[in-house]
Amino acid sequence: MSNTNPLLDVSGLTKHFPIKGGFPIRRTVGAVQAVDGLDFQVAEGESLGLVGESGCGKSTTGRLITRLLEPTGGKITYRGQDITHADRKGLAPIRSEIQMIFQDPYASLNPRQTVGKIISGPMEINGINPEGGREKRVRELLEIVGLNPEHYNRFPHEFSGGQRQRIGVARALALEPKLIVADEPVSALDVSIQAQVVNLLQKVQRELGIAFVFIAHDLAVVRHFSQRVAVMYLGKIVEIADRDDLYDNPRHPYTRALLSAVPEATVDAEPRERIRLVGDVPSPINPPSGCRFRTRCWKATEKCATEAPPLVQAEGNKPGHLTACHYPETADTVPAPRLSKDPEAAA
Amino acid sequence: SSGGGGGNGTPSAGATSYTGAKVTIGTKADSTGPAPEIPGAKKGGTIYGLAPDDFSHLDPQRIYYAYNSTIALLLHRCLTGYKIDSSGHQKLVGDLATDTGTASKDNKTWTFTLKEGLKWEDGSELTVEDVRHGIERLWAPFVTESATYAQLALTGKGAKWRDAYEGPYKGKHLDAIVTDKAKRTITFHLAEPKPDFNFTLAMHSYAATPVKLDTKEKYDKAPVSAGPYKIKAHSIDKSMVLTRNKNWDPATDSIRNAYPDGFEFLFGVETLDSTDRLIADQGNDQYAVSIYKGVPAERIQKVLTDPQLKKRTFNGLLTGTYFYWINTKRVTDLKVRQALIHAWPLQQIRQIYGGPSAGDLASSILSPDIIGYEKSDVYGKLTKPAGDPEKAKALLKEAGKEGVKVVYAFPQDPTYLKTKVVIENALKAAGFTPVMKPVDSTSYYDQIQQINNSYDVMWGGWSPDWPTAYTMIEPLFDGAAIGNGQNNVSQTDISWINDAIKKTAVIADQTEAGKAWAALDKKIMTEVAPIIPETFTRRFYVYGSKVGGAQFDPNFSATLLYKTFVKA
Amino acid sequence: MSTPFLSLRDLKVHFSTEDGIVKAVDGLSFDLEKGKTLGIVGESGSGKSVTNMAILGLHDPRNTTMDGEILLEGKELISASESELEKLRGNKMSMIFQDALASLSPYHTIGAQIAETYRKHTGASKKEARARAIEMLRRVGIPQPDVRVDDYPHQFSGGMRQRAMIAMALVCDPELLIADEPTTALDVTVQAQIMDLLKDLQQEFGTAIIFITHDLGVIADIADDVLVMYGGRCVERGTKKQVLSAPEHPYTLGLLNSMPSLDGPVDVPLSPIPGSPPSLLNPPSGCRFHPRCAFAEKVTDGRCSSERPKLEVAEGRGSACHLTVEQKRELFSDYAATRHN
């Protein structure tokens, strides 16, 4: 574990989006608790995967780290420097070091700019003048991400989704960052293309030593890409561990349920135990008290409703494997019951 | 009445034999009712009147504009009035009074006797007190729009006439008016001689108002009628319905016929629109007349070239003169003023107004319907109506003012924006440097009536309030009439003119006086040249095919409503 | 063999656009029996949705030309009149669309939209239809259906919307259900719920299901038979087991290889299919997959780029590839080895 001197240190990170309302004068009447007290670190060159259901706050976390959003609370430290509330000027020196790759290959490229402009833009903004000129560098980058350097003058709409995502990667690489936040970079791509991009990112991470916060909802992809994985549920991290630990020995019921729900394209392998969660993620405006997962958890007790479980190294966990559960699963737990589909019970 | 507010002077016309009305003073017999029958006329029916605007005032004391007088003729009665014959000649006769009044030798005391059988619309008697009350009301603070001739004459205090009397509502009467209820006489003691005071009293500002039925400010909306009709309904700015006043006795009225059972006026109909309606002649429009507005230039050709249509028209010259004031305080050189007159393109201007049928070219101050009018053409404008640039140039050269800048002000109105074009061309041709200055037409007169304005030549016009020259020459050229909001816009303050006005104004015999005025007119034009006379404007009116007796009111330049009737 | 329940014969669906003719589906055939689930997989744009919309006759006739045969219980649908189709749609055959939010009318309550279909096809009264709607909602697992029946779609969560869509599609007990990527936008946990639901319903009513997806994992979960589409054509078909464990087409193999799994090795790179999907305006000649195919040069005479490979189907199994069976056995096993260590 490289916790000693992490590249990125996030503690107690919180983001509440205010809800306006009231009468007759508008004011803040509530908040979407999108992210609520996250603690994690990312070491240099390491890839941290962030998984969870839709709306659990993955993107918000990513946007907080890149400071596209102003945190409501907590602290973000990058290489020892507190950037929690740094403004544009304060961020300028580290702007080039933290970059982002976006989910939507269509929306993330300005349709009115050529590829060359899109990639050289960040260099221009940060006053980077590589040897041999920016155009040369852009062509290099295009090559690195597996695109034809001659496509320099083309427009995004002339590329396929996978190619566009490569352009996005090239743009992020243009500033030679130390940390890239990739927000579901492959979710919008076809399976056949998805693999291309995952490979590219992996290559980039390994060869250039760039650390990643890799956001995804596809557990298989995350497993493939990230050395460490954090599972989020409703604005909180419920479990964080090294890859193998997490996939082989999930301690949190939610992690387990999540893993069991992934369909696998194999017919001969014996069917995995199946846990079927009922209902949807509750609203982050009024999250359940105590453990936020308790409304969908088959193990929930009184305690879960009153006491929020801390994210700790549960008994039997390897070091660095933290779980936020009062009743963590054990390896030999009997397979969870296939939950009744009685909807009333879940409501 | 005067040159109308703003830019509504668009005239139009066509060559006819009509050359202005003759005005005479009638006898007691002329003053005795009823009015002579009109051949073919029958009682009954309704005449419809179309107009762009509602009457702005109905309270007689607040009536001065000619347009308001067109209805005042049906409702209000003054001591005197004009009896108009079918050819348009007018006679001053007694209306409420038995005759045109008796003046003292010095013309400072005027006495009138009321006819018998005069009644208000509610049947109460119309007395000399009511006549006096009408005049005393002029001092009421809410009456601000009236003519001021009588007030001036009665108090002799000039512009401060209001200070002389506090108005009738505080219980006091004006000392200068003496009434005798028993004898039905009313006597005016004037501060200065006024030989034409009986003309003055024909103005509707001096009509009688019932003491008992006076509602002060509210009277303006609901006046009490002494005339042949009374107001039945009035929807302001939209319509007005008049019905017969049963208490009006034709025997007391030598002026008014009253054939229709009622009138219905429709307001808000723009002139072009109303003309088209009258031309189309459908439905009730067959019984309709245009109250005040003549056929606009755009329809003159249509109206005059269609023989069927032309049969349904009458026309007349407006009472006043259109001219251009020359600011003598700015254009101080007589030669330059004369050059301006020579240069002015009268013919082209009239072309824009609609050609010869739009009116006659003017060459003098006085208009043809003024008593004593004599044609004079000092600058040969009638022979060279298109302008004489050579002569103008020569005069300018003489004066050493070649290329002098001339600021010409005119109301911003489609017609004058057009005449501006030809005027500018003519001035350039004559060697002036013209500056053309359109002025917002709603405040046009306000602006040019500022004595320190910066205009050299200004479009304008003036109509006399009664057909004697005094009401033209005095307001326009008397030095006393210089001031903000006053009409001596040329700012002529020349002692011989002032003296001549004073002298001529007291000549008792109006024919004599007329001659003197005409001579003064010519002299002013020759020696001072303070205005450029332009046209005596002619107006054409179309009326519905079922309307009879439609004729021009030479006094108020409108349709003479009380002579109309519904054809069988 | 009697006539199959649904049978497509050489279906062609071409769109005329201002850029030219888009051959979205170009000669597709398959059969489907009652009570069976056919999974259709393929990349985005491979013509999956177009095929199924063609079955329901939902294409705009103004810019679409359809060719071939669609036989439902022997009845030809391409030439059927609009009113005949109206009677079938929502009744005998119905469809679940991918984007439930966009596919449900935002202006009508969920209940009304379900009831409407029922009334149209059964002539039931308003009250009956409403009761039916509530029952359907209950059946698809909507909590408090008698209350939620009056909600609008935007008041539902993503999973609930998709369930409402399903309820609507099933309200008249259709014999054919087409599910067009019903779970793609959903979380895995919700996806699992929906698929369980579909399976249960099929068991209950013996519905024939066409399940469209581009996720082979989902196919493995739900389908009996699989049809792999590429560039508007079928490249391979067979039972789920056949296709997933012994693919016969390089594209299918590529798809399988490019998928990361929950238990495979993690330190080796994935094996993607190079290149990008074909343009349907100017599709590659011959085999449409050949520009991306790793084995194209193994076939002599450049046949891959010149000759369209035939889809030889025997007992529901077949693929469209010029490689010989031997070549496949040899070449594919290498690849399979890299996959499962």
Next chain:
Amino acid sequence: MTPATPSSAAPLEVTKEDSATSAKPGNPKGTESRSPGRLAWTRFKRDRTGVISAITVILFFVVGIAAPLIAKVYGKDPYTTYGMNIPGLFNEFNYPLKPNGGISSDFWFGIEPQLGRDVFTFLLYGIRNSLLIATAAALMTTLLGVVIGITAGYLGGKTDYFVGRVIDILLAFPQTLFFIAFWPVVMAIFVKPTDGTPVWLTVTSLILVMTAFGWASIARLLRGEVLALREREFVEAAKVTGASPARIIFKELLPNLWTPILIQATLLLPTYVTAEAGLAFLGVGLTDPTPDWGVMIQNGAKVYQDDITFMLFPGVAMVIFVVAFNLLGDSVRDALDPKTKR
């Protein structure tokens, strides 16, 4: 040296005809680059209605711009009162003597009743002036609306709130009424009472007043567009790389707003042409001696009973122009935004 990249204003090319030669050099090795603007242009060229309308509209503009030249060749001017000066053209009522409004080899479109000016040159100059005013007003309105709208949309917060309220108030104004009521005020601010109102001033104030009232709706629209665009990931991408707000507005947002801007501008122009005519009818704006299309039609409407020709030429010209421009607008919209078919 940075290579020649298509400017961010590229989409504007669709309205210009001479852009066909651009973008060829600097394109390495036949990888032909098709910018969104170029694509739109290609689509536009295929649209027959659009092309015909464009030609018609351009023709009007050419005629307007070249009016003095044409008048010179033709040998007449719009100010001389030929009808009055030359005997034999007018009857006594100042209507043309010859039939059809006095059309002759000398006066191609006849002469104007009353003043007797040459209709052909008057119409040319009228088109010139009206188009000048409408174009300038449309441009200024768009400019102002775009700047305010984008700024408010991007900055959000208090700025947005304030701008939003100003827009609310402006849109609640009964505009025509305001025009006629306060036109004199505007003129009074600029003109000394001793001076004539120069035509340029009338024109300028007209443009200014039209702009002052017109920008609000465009600003509102663009604000909305920006709010939507602001959430797009490429804007975030720019932010992540440290781009300044100015850069984001001008380099990232603006190029993407050309489509709505262009559409608004094309909607605005014919509206302004007719609005200018309508205002002239109410006595606001250019007045008679200055040739104006609207004033001409309005005068024509007065004399149509006796001389329909005089109304026909300007009227038909106006209908053709407005229709052509609207059709052009539709085509431009279709070309720029092919998904939303009219």
Next chain:
Amino acid sequence: MLRFLIRRTLGAAVILLIISALVFVLFYAAPRDPARLACGKVCTPETLALVKKNLGIDHSLPVQYWDWLKGLFVGRDYASFGHCDAPCLGYSFQNREPVLGTIEDRFPTTISLALGSALVFLVFGVGTGMLAAVKQGKALDKIASSASLIASSMQIYVIGVLATYLLVDQWHLMDRANYTPFTDDPGKWFTGLLVPWLVLSLIFTANYTRMTRSQMVESLSEDYVRTARAKGLSRRKVFFRFAWRGAMGPIITIFGLDLGTLLGGAIITESTFSLQGIGKLSVKAVNTNDLPMLLGVILVAAAAIVVFNIIVDAVYALIDPRVRLA
């Protein structure tokens, strides 16, 4: 809903307040004196002062505005008109009638004109628009679109006079434009307004045709319309129940705004047809420097726009369940 209405009404009141203050300031920025016009032909400074007092404009601008505002709520006393009950918009300088009364008197004309023509252009515009959407790309579509376009590019004052000349004077097909209160004679009310309705709706119809067509085309391509078809619903039902429902929102929005503007007076139309509505009244107020009347009509017009804005938003929320009123 109630909260929404209250909040928006408050906002509207503020807007109207600002507008009225602006009108006041702007009015006096012009070089014109309303007293001078009311003063008559012989206007000495003494008389002028008297007139100013009578009209209630003998104070400084802020005091005048305050007086006017106060009049709105508590009524006002005039030197020459007497008392004016709240809400008092003052007395017209021009005809010395209460402004409110005059506006009340003119409003039915404007309402009739607006509603009638709105009905005509809605029916024709939306009708042809729908037809065009159904027959997309066919001849009928093109004819409908271009005909409406040509119609809309005509000027009212031209079409108005032409229509009157031909339809009324020459062919005697219709009655001359004229307002008779509906309560007096519905028949006359109808025939008298027919020509203005038709002419006024001309310029709007095209807009609605085009808008309806594009909205329908757009909403016909919505996914939920496809779903409706997939359910087996008939074309007619799909068209009206689903597609039209989706297209309605923007149309109603624009319609509300248009109606609001129209209720403030169709100035050119009313002038062309000599109809005594708010529009004509406002032109007259301008021409006669009649400040109280001008204020009155501008407020009415602005209020109409603002109120319809609120109505549009409320209606939108009714049509589209996704919209929440705040």
